[in-house]
Amino acid sequence: MSKKGHFGGYGGQFIPETLYPAVRALEEAYPKIIKTKSFQSELKALLKDYVGRPSPLYKATRLSEAVGCSVYLKREDLNHTGAHKINNTIGQILLAKHMGKKRIIAETGAGQHGVATATVCALMGLKCVVYMGEEDVNRQALNAYRMKLLGAELIPVSHGSKTLKDATTEAIRDWMLNVDDTYYLIGSVVGPHPYPTIVRDFQAIIGKESKRQMRAMTGGLPTAVIACVGGGSNAMGIFHSFVKEKSVRLIAVEAGGEGLSSGHHSASLQKGQSGILHGAKSYLLQTKTGQVQLAHSISAGLDYPGVGPELSFLKDEGRMEVMSATDKQALAACQWVSRLEGIIPALETSHAFAALKQLKGSVKKSDHIIVNVSGRGDKDMETLMAHDKDTAS
Amino acid sequence: MKITKALMPFLTYGDPTPALSLVAIEACLKAGADVIEVGVPFSDPVADGPTIQASHQRALAETPDLSVQDVIKGISPLVTKYGKPIFLMLSVNLINHMGSEVFFKQLEKGGVSGAIIPDLLMEESAEYRKWAKKTGRVIADFITPVTPPTRIQKIVAQSNGFIYLIASTGITGVRDRVDQSLKSITKTIRAVKNVPIAVGFGISTPEHVTSVLEFADGAIVGSALVAQLAQAGRSKSAIQSTMSQAIKNLKGLSPE
């Protein structure tokens, strides 16, 4: 990090003055609280007994055969609530509790972060309000209901694109009106400093475990690590421990939607320019006059025009490769993995598998590739059923 | 920068159309507005409330490729004609996108006094301030009821324009009372430096304006005017009379 809260030229705190005291308080509290014994022991116990960590690193034999190298799956889909999102919400809810906050707000796209937030709020007995775009409420109806069942108040957002971008804007507005008692629990490595760092730190356990498990299984490091990118939390989570290991390829997979040249995609790193949205500078999809462009992806969790500042930086540094998978490729990859391994990945995660498929032919037999299985596909059944014709074999 | 006992209306450029928004702005100037804030529509105006966000959306639906340059070109003739300070209020991304050098040079060329950037903290503002200074423009500095006193001192010390004092925490929108703690914040500000103070966010009635101008130099009225303009529809004469009446009303002048 160069300047405070910056990753190269990205990141920072682009927020209204009204939010300054709240963001500053978080910035001061975070490093102090996470150092305390009580925080660390609570976190450790919950990750183990409530989330079910460590998640397995599984050698996928049939997938390995199909690709032509050793493929390992980091099973974040086996976490409680079915995705990596809970690693972050457990950490942040403890932080909120230690800061004495009584009311938790969150934004959600696919609903995984909303569910993970509603879950930890139920666990801690805290009031929970989740903002979700109307379009996402419809296409992720199951998750919308799960949040309600968990006791959260779900507020559908009906302006703009009615997706994650607008849910985030609405959550920030709520925070401005209720800064005193409210903790904003962001779901990805986005937002003003210190959020990208906090979320990355709480997700870094994915990479830490993977590295240790890989060593135990193969005696060495992986050749490559692949993760899908919405805001970038599962990617930063698994990449963080490998950034300094220069031999390890870090591959981020964006949602190519209807194709990178169609204008309907969420490929911020490949098609965006430096921009400022939701409190930080990063790659951002924009029109030629600087309006934020609507993103598109079949997976609600990747449907976001921005991306985390640290990923923006890693791309510019040349440390991370960026690939993409279209809606169709993701759907096909979902079926491919389901039938080869008996694991139904989330549509977000299916983008990472689609990229793995694209690597076939360029990999060596001796390569060891880890795919971050960020979540499971249960929430996507309706979308998958609706597209069954496209994927029918 | 001189602002005294000023009524400062805010309107969104392009709502309902670029030409009609200029009609509305001109009606405000004719009716005695002292300073104008022109909002540049943005797809994701995080610091604005529902009324102004809806106004931004109407403007962008009408003119999707509206640019900051278009706004500056549009309002520039009104600067010349009325000689009153005009500021652009816009999200930082719009400036970042065109580059701060180009932005401030265009403000200078168009005679626009400066920029109000609601999502730019002092800590991130160096590059923007540099070009504002080089072009003789001003960046307004925000202070809110929750800004700690030590921070108020820092903000005021480096201010070269005016202080935009937020009347209540939260986003823009119509509120029914003016927070009395504002008076004491005003004292804290003046103890550092004699810089003009304009109060905004939630100012909507003539009573608000009168009570604000007892201790501050300017009263900013946004959402209330934007809502009235929306009621006036797309008729030029209805817009002129609605805006003119609204400004006279806010100034405490009896209706004609």
Ligand SMILES: Cc1ncc(COP(=O)(O)O)c(C=O)c1O
């Ligand atoms: C299963 C899954 N994977 C990935 C993502 C994308 O988020 P991120 O890029 O922050 O990991 C989501 C977001 O909802 C998700 O639910």
